[in-house]
Amino acid sequence: MFYGTGRRKTATARVFLRPGSGAMVVNGRPIENYFPNEMLRMVVRQPLVATDLAETFDITANVDGGGMTGQAGAIRHGISRALLVVNPELRERLKSAGFLTRDPRQKERKKYGQPGARARFQFSKR
DSSP states (O other): OEEEEEEETTEEEEEEEEESSOOEEETTEEHHHHOOSHHHHHHHHHHHHHTTOTTTEEEEEEEESSOHHHHHHHHHHHHHHHHHHHOGGGHHHHHHHTOSSOBOOOOOOOOTTSSSSSOOOOOOOO
8 A cells, every 4th residue: 555645725635545446535435426527537637647557556535625626636646646655766757747746825815904815995085
């Protein structure tokens, strides 16, 4: 069993890879049930497709925090890190595709006395 931790936005994923037939389970549910959107399922599978290992491992992921997109990105990051534990020679392929970089973008905090992070109340000259 191989392990990788992935993060994106406020989502954190713990990903476990076992030799198998390519089944994916997220939080105890099949990936088709957890991510009804085909785009998010594609994002999760990207590292496996890039390394031609899509049918080689069964994947179990526990993901917490964030929304659907952040969780999918966190699982992708976790799978990429776990694949490095399996075979360090995959690093170049995964890195050039950008799967090993933790997406650092976070929501900017709201400032006091203002309606939002960047928004300002309308200025009135009179």
